[in-house]
Amino acid sequence: MNSLFFGPNGSGKGTQGAIVKKKYGLAHIESGAIFRDNIKGGTELGKKAKEYIDKGDLVPDDITIPMILDRLKQDDCKNGWLLDGFPRNKNQAIKLDEALKKESMALDIVVEILLDKEIAKNRIMGRRLCENDNNHPNNIFIDAIKPNGDKCRVCEGELSSRADDQDEYAIGKRHSIYYNDTEGTLAAAYYFKELAQKDSSIKYITIDGEPDLDTVKNELISKL
Ligand SMILES: [Zn+2]
Structure with a gap:
């Protein structure tokens, strides 16, 4: 089972992805880790990517996509993979779709976790x-x-918040990319939604991300 996961920061996407990964024995492929591994391993693509990263530029898709494809072909992906954090925009969605087709790699399931932007923001800040x-x-x-x-609900320990989680500007910036439904991440999700309407081998699942984690998890598993 090969799958893509979409959900805004704060939607519990990571947690839900981990549950699905475990249940179906999938390899969890996180796009950030692919960059790190290629750079650390000194691969040709990694060297090229590093030049952009060192300049503070975004790594172009013609480097990112082959890196992802390489990763999806590795042994641990034989039972299927769950790609997390990619694609982030519509253009990348189109290119990823083309690349998968070229490799005759099937995409089986696309999951979109729905959550209102304001609720997602509060969850991060909370x-x-x-x-x-x-x-x-x-x-x-x-x-x-x-x-x-003001203490931990499990052990009464002291609590603190991460500086990143309190950075409203950074959260807003990430969310503005995610919720952009013409060019951004939602547009990427909708690209696959349209594909799924034409191609019955792809299943597009939407999940309400607002209830508690267990409810979301049960809905997700029942729809897979
Ligand atoms: Zn605790």
Whole structure:
């Protein structure tokens, strides 16, 4: 099962992706990790990518797409893959689709997690980290995991927030790319949605990201 996952920052996309990955034995392919591995491994594509990254420029698609394809052909992807963080815009969606077809690689499932922008922003800003354990979820804006006063709801540990999570400007910038439905990430998702309407081998699934994680997870698994 080969799949793409779309969802705004704050939608629980990472958590839901991990559940699907585990259930179906998929390789979780994260686009950022592909860059790091290629640069570390000193591959030709990695060297080219590094030149752009060092200048603070975006790596062009004609470097990114072959890197992703290389990764999807590796052994751990034989049972299928879940590509996370790519494509980020419509142009990349078109190019990825072309590249997959060229390699005769099937795309089976595309998941889109729906979440209102304002709610997504609050969820990011509401995250609190427990000093004792990163896996103790606390969020002042999510009832199911609200801290106990100002302490961790699991262990009463001290809580803090990550600086990135409080950076409204950065969150807004990321969200403006995601929610752009003409050129941005939503446009990429809709490109595959249209493909799925014409091609019954692709299943396009939309999930309501607003309920608690377990409800979202159950809806997702029931639709897969
Ligand atoms: Zn804790």
